Amino acid sequence: MKPSLSILKIGGNVIENKAELSQFLTLFSKLEGFKILVHGGGKLATEIGKKMGIESKMVGGRRITDEQSLEVITMVYAGLTNKRVVAELQARNCNAIGLSGADGNTIQAHKRPVKDIDYGFAGDVDGVNEGLLSHLLTLxxxxxxxxxxxxxxxxxxxTNADTIASEVAIGLGERYETTLYYCFEKNGVLKDVSDDRSVIQHIDTATYNELLEQGxxxxxxxxxxxxxxxxxNNGVTKVCIGNMAMLTQNEKLYTTITL
Known part of the structure; x- marks a missing residue:
């Protein structure tokens, strides 16, 4: 039987709220078994860039990463935000190690080809060094x-943090019974975006297609x-979407997605 692994992607709304981040990291540190955390930090990168006179450019909700923006993102994502999270986890007796895809060659990618829009230095993932990641986990x-x-x-x-989380989960899927958690501010996937309690608790392929058709x-x-x-479709056991309460044993209001 394969060991279990939890991979959590945390949204910017949690990362940028000190009280919520503290609460989340406490819950995360108490999760049993192997675990990996993936985070973004776009809002803080935008704020710090503005202070430096560098305006963020967005198209359809996606960041255009020019050379100056990449410098800011590197400082904020891989530096300030990442090390703050690692230090907070160490304070909770969770022996965290901060990584970018370059560290240990853990995630290689290629620059997104220019089609309708030039996203600049945006990366699409090619592969994950699952051997090294597995070794870190066993340590x-x-x-x-x-x-x-x-x-x-x-x-x-x-590189999009949601994509990194799913690609890391796929890369480790053969070695571990992997559950991928997308943790954000909503309770889950909602039938009605204006009603936080209208959570769709389970979605499979057939349900997904129906929900797409219905808009x-x-x-x-x-x-x-x-x-x-x-x-x-690439070996991950299940995916859960919801707020941090889904990490507790007593919360049932979130969305579980399976094939």
């Missing part, structure tokens, strides 16, 4: 990934759900 370390990868030729790349899954939830099913 008792908890990897904490920021949303950055590299191309193997010296270039750092800004219930739309906008920002579309890429998140695409990552979920990409992970499930």
């Amino acid at each position: 008792g370390l908890t990897p904490v990934f920021c949303a950055m990868t590299h191309d193997g030729k010296g270039q750092l790349l800004n 219930i899954i739309a906008d920002g939830m579309l890429p998140k759900m695409a990552n979920c099913f990409h992970a499930l």
